Amino acid sequence: MTGASGTVGREVVRRLPPQHTVRVMTRRPDTYRHTRPGTQVVGGDFTDEDSLARAVRGVTAAFLVTSPLTTGWDERFLHAAHRARVEHVVKLSAAAVLDPGADDTITRRQRTCEYxxxxxxxxxxxxxxxxxxxNTLTWAHTIRTQHTVHALHHTSPVACIDPRDIADVAAHTLTQPQHTGHAYQLTGPTPLTPLQQTTTLAHLLGHPLHCHEQGEHNARTTWRTTYPEPIVQALLHRARRQQAGTKTHTHTTTITHTTGHPARTYTTWATDHLTHFT
Structure with missing residues (x-):
């Protein structure tokens, strides 16, 4: 398991059947906390080929999570996995790779990693x-302090997905051989705008919330404090494509067939995480 401390990875660890031994690779093994029996924690870094070789030795299946903002991570991991005779790699990618109009830096890198x-x-x-x-957890602070959501485009829809559904599918694909050679597009059941998500949160919280449209200028200014300019431009490109309605198609069949339950709704996700907003 790579990315086991992340949004999806930590949920995958929880869902893997108890008969499997799980090895978690992390740069800081002394800080990783888990409660799952049969979990090994090893130090490893995508920039250190020797640590990758040690991490994948004896592994039969791997869950690969890397940042699309970096280069070389997938290459080094896959080289180590091939030499260690790892049997199966499940890669966390993104739906944007299927959009021919998505030509930003992040999506191009994701396509390369898939290849x-x-x-x-x-x-x-x-x-x-x-x-x-x-992702709406980024609104938690201003919801708590100002009863306000700041969204780039408040009427921009996306068929967002509960990370637990991704983790459910990942756990199945890691442990069942019939999923090899397949690529699965995963979405939530309904495309939603930030304004609709804000309305859902307001209903659950029991008080009004205001959804403020941030706009591209303010978003660009904020992102530049964290990201280099090519990434800022990529984020703006992706936001414009979402505003144009390119991210509204739903694909929930894999979730239902693989996990036995329908894709979770945003109301379900928000209900289960409501304490973050209070």
């Missing part, structure tokens, strides 16, 4: 989710 896996000689599965419902 590296498909041509690595390893058995593979690709998971391509839409935006996570948990």
């Amino acid at each position: 590296l896996l498909r041509t690595s000689g390893l058995a593979w599965t690709l998971l391509r989710p839409r935006a996570y419902m948990s």
